[in-house]
Structure formats: C-alpha cells, structure tokens
Amino acid sequence: MDTVPYKLLVVDTENSTVLLTDGESGEIIREWPFPGEYSPVDIQLTADSAIAYIPTSNNQGRGTLFSISLPAGQLMQLPLDLPPIERFAAGPQLGQAVVATRDGALFLLDIEKRSLTLLGRSGEPTACVGLATDDNAVYTVWQHDQNGVLAIFSPDGQLQDERFLPGLPTNLSQSERYLYIPFTTASAGEEGMILLPKQISEAALRAISLHHCPSEASFRIYPCQVAITPDESTAYVVHEDSANVSVIDIASATVSGYIPVGRSLSCLTLLPDSQFAVAGSYMFADLSLIDLVNRRLLSLTDGERELFGQVAVLHSGR
Template identity: 35%
Template sequence: MAVDAATHTVFVADGPSGEILTELAFSPELSPTELAVTPDYTKAYLPCANTNGKNEILAVNLTNWTLYSLPMTIPYPAQFVLAETSATSAYLAEPCGALHRFDLTTMSSQSLGAPAVKASCVGLAADAERIYTAWEHHAGGTIMELDTNGNIAWQYDIAGIPTNIILSDNRLIVPFTNTAFTGEGVALFNLSKKRRSPAVVTIQCPSCPSSLAAYPCHAAVAADNQTAYIVNEDGASIFVINLNTAQIIDRLAIGRSLSRLYLIPDTHLAIGTSNLFADLSLIDLASGPLLAVTNTKRQLLSSIAILP
C-alpha cells in the first residue's frame, strides 16, 4: 500500500506482479505526511496537511476499500504514529514540538504539552501505555519516555542529532547523525532494564576528514528481534546490526539513496523507499544487491505499508 503524490491517490499493488488492485483518490489540497495501518489490518490512516490550513486525517477501510475523512481537524502532522497495540490511539507532534493524543473512535483529542526548550520532534513511537519521542535541539538530542498523559517517565541526552525512533519489542532504536564533535551511529535502549543508558553502535568516526555523512535515518527489525537493518540515506547503504551484541555484522552497499526500509515477511527481501527519488527499490538482504527499482511517473511517498 502506497501513496502517489502525483495523482493524489492511495493504491494497493500486488507484490509479485505489480498489478494495481485498488486505487483511491483524495483531494489535491491534501498532502499526506504518514501512512499508518492498524495492528489488525482493518484500517489505514493518513494524516494530511491541507493548503487551507484545515489539516485532517484520511481513513481507508481495508475491508471494503473505501476512503473517507475523519470528522476532526488536527494540527499540522509533522510526526504521527498509532499506538503499537491499539487500533484507536494515535499521537501527533506539531513542527513546534507540541504533542497531542487522539482517540480515533470518539474523534477526541488531548494536548500533552510542548517541550520546555526549543526543540523539534524527529521521531514518535508508542505502545498501549507509553509514548517514546526523539528530539533535536541546539545541544544535540534527547530521548524521552512519557505516559499517555504526557508526563515524563525518563529522558536521556545523546551527543548526536537523532533522526528517528523505532520501537521493537522491548527495544528503542535511535539512529543519529553527526555534529561537529560526534560521529554517527545508533543508540539501542533496552526497555526491560531499569538503567536507561543505551548501547551505542558507531557507524562513522568524526575524526576521519575524508568521510562523508552516512545519515542513518531509519531501521527495520527482523521478526526474531535480533537483527536490525539501519538505512543510511546519504551513504546509500544499509548496516546490519546484531541487537544482542550491539555489533555491526554486515554492510550492504545499495548505491542509491534510501529513506525507509520495509521487510517482506518470510523472505530475505525488503522494499526501500526514497525521499530523493520518490520510488521503490527491491533489495536482497541476504546478498545486498539492488534487484529492481520502480519505473513509473508516480511520485511515491516514503511511508508505505506491506499488507498480508
């Protein structure tokens, strides 16, 4: 399932053949910023910025393939996420960093506050009881865990600049890029331990003058929760990390910019999306080669969903 910004449609394509199975149009005034599917695969939500300022959420019924707008107005959806185990709870961060909680059944919302200092929310994740946020600010970055009312449970300052936050089982994966004093890498938080200091995997050393920024920006985690694939948007590569040992075990040279990675279940294949190229790439994670790239006039957003 993907969004085409050129034709203003949401479409579902058959994986093996590429045949378009369903295509649903939305208003050209809307610009989706995310695509989130409920855990039971019955609905998909697309928070949208509107040119008239009345931002909204589109919903797709994945049973009868209908698209409609929820009867509510939302702030600009810079970040948006569904709670991992819920089909009704969603969280949104504005560009200014203000957080909001939404009940998509009652169509109600609650303001959860804003950061005390000027900061941008660069990543959101949530489960039934907690919200996890990644913030960029002048001193680097901060990772926070909050309850569903916005109260801070703990926070951790990292030296690099976080680019995202991914929740997988009892782990938080936080890719970060460099500053003038730090390199790039991934911070791994084990949520099952009371001590919240992460294991840090360094991807690139800041003291290497000839090195270019890799810009780690997204992670996909294998079904066994032991292997993570870290996408390097500027480095055109994927680092493979053993989450148990916090060690890099492989590097896959892709040769083109990727922004997100989605694993295809029960295979060694993945789909990479690209903000730069607005297309999809099929990648063999076992050997690393780029198998195929979509060749259409579509402008595909980097947020997609793989449906069973």
C-alpha cells in the same frame, strides 16, 4: 527467489492517490483518491491490519487524517481539524493515535470520539523526529539545537523518563524489547544507532558507530531509519547520504555488514519473510526491492509515478 505473497499500500503523491498493489507483480488492485492539497506524512496499519492511517498536512498550516477500512475498501477523512502533523503513531489503544506537531506539541488523538487532547508542549524550540507507542508508553525523540532527547510518557501524558542522547536523533523505531534511535551530528563526527532496552531505568545507552565502512570515512552518512526483523535478531539502518544500509547484529550490538545500494534511500520496510525489503527514496520518489539475504538491489519502480517513501505491507490474505 520467491517471496511470501503480499500486497503493498503505496501513496502516489503526484496524483494524490493511495494504491493497493500486488507485491509480486506490481499490478494495481485498487485506488483511492484524496484531496490534492494534502501531503502524506506517514502510512501506518493498525495492529490487526484492518485499517490504514494516512496522516497529512498542507501548506495552510492544517493537518488531517485519512483512513482506509481495508475489509470494506472505503477511504474516509476524519471530520476534525488538526494542527500540521510532523509525526504520527497509531495507538496506544485501538482507535487512538499520538500526533506530534511542527511547533513541538504532543497530542493524543481519539479517532472514534473525534477529539484531540494536549499531552505536552516543549518550552523551547524543538522538533519531534521520532514517535512510537505500545500498550504501556509513548516514546518520543526530539532535536534541541545541537542535542537530542528521548522522552517517554505514560498513555495519559505523564512524563516517565527522559534521557539526553549523543548527537542529533533522526528517527525512532521499536521492537518488543528495544528502542532503536539513529543519530547524526551537527558537524562532522560520529554517527550511528542507539540501542536501548525499553526498561531504560536499569539500562545504559549503547551507541553503535556506523563508520566502519572505509568508503564512508570522508563524509556524512546520515542514518535516518531502522527496520527490525520480527525475531529481533537483526536491524537494518538506512543511510540516506551514503547509498547503503548497515546490517546490525542486535545480540552483540555490532555491525555485521553493509548492503551497497548505490542510491539515496530514506526508509526501509521488511516483507513478510524478512528476506526482502522495500525501500523508499524521498530524493527520487520511487521504491526499490532489496534482497537482504544476498545483500543487493534487485529492482526499481518504473518512475511513471511519484511515490511517497513509506509503504504498508499486507499479507496476501488481507
């Protein structure tokens, strides 16, 4: 099958290098080295795809933000000391980002002004496992012991809404209308994905069980990340422990099928035509190409490089 032309931004963790590659051939177009003491936390594009952000942390309890100006082809390190970064989300405005740290604090990072403003800090042991922004809000999910919490803040840090979640959330994704929260449990029990309209004051949580595949009945699947098609018709839920991907029909909030991958995956990024996806594996440090139409694994990277699971996809014109 032919794919819509695209490029990938990938992090080679072994060689501490950001790679720009041709999506179809895998040919490396450009490389940007960064200091080896830092490990990537994520890689994200701004809304206009002009800048790629690579938030990082090191073993000395320090975080830093690298950015690549894609039109200029220049990598820069933000000259601002940051606490160790656990989660990162570009926005809510251009030139801003929200950062969650390992000690349960939430900060607004003004990249242009090089300033860090505390939005809030948990009063009890907690971990931020998901973070997203849009023009109106900052969405966060947290693990508290055996439970989970969704907390929504205004861009200036005012708490707008809070919901307790079933089980332990593992991540957070968003589309224009919905929040998607995969969850697991501290002990053997139901695992699934929560589907929640963003206007949550008038909406109830819908938890979609992901125990519909007979081969998964006897062990945990650990749903860990959700990718959504641009038309918001389908969600793909990655199962890190059961070697497959759930396909969710969003309109009916039901499981419509599974993609048997046969290996552990940690994250999934849809390609421009939504017929294919690139999946990353933290266990194997490689990338997979998945055919979403025929629901099968197509290929793997050759293993000569250790690749960070998250990637950023650029249309060929970028």
